[in-house]
Amino acid sequence: STARYNNVLVSRPNPGVALxxxxxxxALNALSAAHFKDISDALVEADADDSVGAxxxxxxxxxxxxxxDILEMKDKTFADAFTNNFLANWExxxxxxxxxxAAVSGYALGGGCELALMCDIILAxxxxxxxxxxxxxxxxxxxxxxxxxxxxxxxxxxxxLCLTGRMFSAQEAEQWGVVSRVVGEGEGVVVKEAVEMAGxxxxxxxxxxxxxxxxxxxxxxxxxxxxxxxxxxxxxxLFATNDQKEGMGAFAEKRKPNFTHS
Ligand code: HXC
Numbered sequence: 001s002t003a004r005y006n007n008v009l010v011s012r013p014n015p016g017v018a019l020x021x022x023x024x025x026x027a028l029n030a031l032s033a034a035h036f037k038d039i040s041d042a043l044v045e046a047d048a049d050d051s052v053g054a055x056x057x058x059x060x061x062x063x064x065x066x067x068x069d070i071l072e073m074k075d076k077t078f079a080d081a082f083t084n085n086f087l088a089n090w091e092x093x094x095x096x097x098x099x100x101x102a103a104v105s106g107y108a109l110g111g112g113c114e115l116a117l118m119c120d121i122i123l124a125x126x127x128x129x130x131x132x133x134x135x136x137x138x139x140x141x142x143x144x145x146x147x148x149x150x151x152x153x154x155x156x157x158x159x160x161l162c163l164t165g166r167m168f169s170a171q172e173a174e175q176w177g178v179v180s181r182v183v184g185e186g187e188g189v190v191v192k193e194a195v196e197m198a199g200x201x202x203x204x205x206x207x208x209x210x211x212x213x214x215x216x217x218x219x220x221x222x223x224x225x226x227x228x229x230x231x232x233x234x235x236x237x238l239f240a241t242n243d244q245k246e247g248m249g250a251f252a253e254k255r256k257p258n259f260t261h262s
Contacts, residue, residue, distance in 0.1 A: 007035040008042050013195045016053035016202025018046035021060075028066035029059045031111050035069070039115075040092045047096040050261075053202025053209065055096075056194045057119055058103040061127070061187055065112030070137065087142050093118045097210045099201050103194035104128045104179070109167075114143030117152075120213060121197070122179040124170040125190040130178065133165040151220065152178055205243030206261035 009021040020042045022029040029035070039057070046052045059065055068087075076086065093100070093115075102119035108130045116122050116130075132145040140146060141162060150158035153176045161168060173179045183193045201209060211234045218230045238244050242262045250257035 005038040005042055007038045010042050014199040017195055017198040018052045019056045021058050022065055028063035030066050030069040032069040032072050043093055047098050053206055054099045054198035056101045056103055056198050058191050062106040064104040064108040065115055066107045067110030067112050090143050099213055101194045101198050103190045105190055109133055111143050114145045117148040123190050123194050124173055124179040124182045126170050126182055126185050128170040129167045130173055131167040132162045136165045205259040207241050207243055208238055
């Protein structure tokens, strides 16, 4: 399927895992419209593929993505941006149902940081450098940076980061909960860890995995009482699945479950 994309590479490093690698090396993976379309098409394709249980999104050692393509944006007018709803298509990624793990090495700046924040889990290499530098080029974050980042790091840090544009390190990102973990040093280590994690997720019952992602995401949209009810309803519904019978049956019989994703 890679052949259909100019700016991403798609592979299957593990059963059930689709690895999507941003590949626009001459611009540090700056997200032109064409590049972004390849990324979202590849993710949509993997999400719809029955043989895939989880996706990994990564860039290069030097850059996950250095932001939206500034050269492509610089002459845009307000009327263009508003009328064509510039960046609204990025929301596609947040509607996907299977887990997406971002494996970040090097620069994750502006739209690159926001792209990582749209994923479900972020793993960082010690070389990862994040920022929302839009303020330095006369704009503000447009892919959720002022909203998703603020919900994670709190007001004071979000204000500091978005108003100064300063970079923050993998260690800071871990301390603040932006990333779940900083992996060990070395080329390719973060991708290997992310692929392993995706493989673990892909080995679980797919129905429960999708329900679990949906329940956690609901917590960002609802008051606690509604969120708890939502979780309980999904929890109850999983007793209608074969995977619940298989998972609990296998435990009782002291063997490994063989999930059929049904
Ligand atoms: C277009 C970019 C780019 C970008 C890098 N390049 N970032 N092109 N848009 N965002 C290109 C450079 O022009 C250059 O092309 C090549 O990639 C290598 O970059 P250098 O600057 O030569 O590399 P280096 O000196 O190592 O510096 C790396 C860098 C710097 C610190 C990441 O490139 C940089 O500051 N980039 C811009 C980062 C940024 O402001 N991002 C936010 C964009 S706004 P040539 O042809 O000269 O070799 C944004 C808005 C989001 O994302 C809105 C919501 C999505």
